[in-house]
Amino acid sequence: MQKKRAAIMGATGVAGQQFIEALLGHPWFEITGLYASQRSAGKPYGEAAVWHSPTPLPNDIADTTVKLIEDGLNDLDGIDVVFSALPSEVAEEIEGKYAQHKPVISTASAYRYFDDTPILVPEVNADHAPLIEKQRKERGWKGFVVPGPNCTTMGLIISLKPLYEQFGVKSVFMTSMQALSGAGYPGVPSLDIVDNVIPFISKEEGKVVKETVKSLGVLEKGSIVPAPFPVSCTCTRVATIDGHFLSIFVQTEKPCTPEDYVAAVKSYNAKCAARFGELPSAPKSTIVVKTEDNRPQPRLDRELGGGMSTVIGRIRQDEVHGAHGLKYCALSHNTKRGAAKGELMAAEYLMKQGYIE
Numbered sequence: 374m375q376k377k378r379a380a381i382m383g384a385t386g387v388a389g390q391q392f393i394e395a396l397l398g399h400p401w402f403e404i405t406g407l408y409a410s411q412r413s414a415g416k417p418y419g420e421a422a423v424w425h426s427p428t429p430l431p432n433d434i435a436d437t438t439v440k441l442i443e444d445g446l447n448d449l450d451g452i453d454v455v456f457s458a459l460p461s462e463v464a465e466e467i468e469g470k471y472a473q474h475k476p477v478i479s480t481a482s483a484y485r486y487f488d489d490t491p492i493l494v495p496e497v498n499a500d501h502a503p504l505i506e507k508q509r510k511e512r513g514w515k516g517f518v519v520p521g522p523n524c525t526t527m528g529l530i531i532s533l534k535p536l537y538e539q540f541g542v543k544s545v546f547m548t549s550m551q552a553l554s555g556a557g558y559p560g561v562p563s564l565d566i567v568d569n570v571i572p573f574i575s576k577e578e579g580k581v582v583k584e585t586v587k588s589l590g591v592l593e594k595g596s597i598v599p600a601p602f603p604v605s606c607t608c609t610r611v612a613t614i615d616g617h618f619l620s621i622f623v624q625t626e627k628p629c630t631p632e633d634y635v636a637a638v639k640s641y642n643a644k645c646a647a648r649f650g651e652l653p654s655a656p657k658s659t660i661v662v663k664t665e666d667n668r669p670q671p672r673l674d675r676e677l678g679g680g681m682s683t684v685i686g687r688i689r690q691d692e693v694h695g696a697h698g699l700k701y702c703a704l705s706h707n708t709k710r711g712a713a714k715g716e717l718m719a720a721e722y723l724m725k726q727g728y729i730e
């Protein structure tokens with residue numbers, strides 16, 4: 374198979390670096406261009422970026438000259454797909470310009486809330502992909518923009534999916550403990566976060582609320598009808614490096630015990646493996662259930678499934694709603710599953726479906 378040529382926008386940032394790492398040696402895609410701001414343009418990547426991953430930066434990437442994001446519009450003949458890890462303020466205009474010609478797969482929030490745009494996570498809502506046709510038609514684009522959810526929403530919707538499908542959901546309460554890499558680089562000043570918890574992340578809670586019900590909604594007559602349950606959350610920043618940790622309380626429609634939830638996860642994992650197992654970035658288990666009292670933990674569990682598994686544990690009946698309530702903890706790698714590698718898996722799915730040619 375001829376590999377698809379991938380351009381990375383925002384390649385020097387935290388999520389951009391994860392795109393590079395996820396694409397190294399990828400069987401379907403190859404990196405053909407690295408793009409960022411005026412600050413980095415013209416410099417070798419190894420000089421422009423502060424590389425954070427323990428995976429060594431390959432020499433050919435380190436030596437590649439970073440280009441200005443707008444300059445990629447002159448390189449379109451050599452690009453099959455654009456991976457965007459740009460700040461949202463910049464993303465709306467530039468992603469739209471690329472989407473006139475090419476598929477754009479994005480970690481940014483700029484397009485997430487448009488009615489013609491799916492927030493695509495294959496294991497949650499692969500059936501939302503046909504909305505791309507509406508987006509193309511209404512905007513007159515040859516390409517499209519498909520974003521993934523916010524990194525905090527990712528672990529929530531994946532862990533809710535088997536519950537929602539099998540037992541129905543009446544309400545969700547969630548408190549997040551979010552890792553530092555979620556704030557990009559250089560991110561939160563060390564004097565603010567070491568020895569501390571910051572109980573506010575700008576715009577995060579609104580994103581989680583909107584994206585959860587949209588992602589778990591149903592595509593009907595060309596529009597997504599959001600899932601009909603309320604979501605309430607508090608998002609906090611803590612001093613972990615990677616891996617967003619969530620404490621979740623769910624009120625279910627039908628009675629559901631912890632054992633029922635674990636059984637539902639098992640059959641959900643089997644369905645995901647059958648449907649998406651051939652995608653190179655898909656984890657063996659979409660959800661990993663930890664039974665030890667002190668798991669999941671960010672440091673120990675975030676890399677499970679290559680950083681793509683959502684790890685849940687401490688599943689208990691909730692005293693408030695009794696048989697109709699569950700509480701559990703979930704962990705999701707924010708820069709892998711919740712950003713670049715998760716988006717790469719969405720691109721793999723879209724390629725299989727013929728949306729990326």
Ligand SMILES: NC(=O)c1ccc[n+]([C@@H]2O[C@H](COP(=O)([O-])OP(=O)(O)OC[C@H]3O[C@@H](n4cnc5c(N)ncnc54)[C@H](OP(=O)(O)O)[C@@H]3O)[C@@H](O)[C@H]2O)c1
Binds near residue numbers: 555
């Ligand atoms: N970090 C996460 O865990 C995570 C998870 C999910 C989604 N996201 C989303 O992914 C996007 C990137 O986040 P990040 O954490 O990687 O941020 P980041 O570390 O601050 O990186 C931002 C990137 O965008 C480039 N950039 C910034 N301003 C630009 C401009 N005016 N023109 C062109 N390029 C510009 C930067 O280039 P220079 O280096 O040249 O300045 C850098 O490559 C955001 O939309 C974020 O919300 C992040």
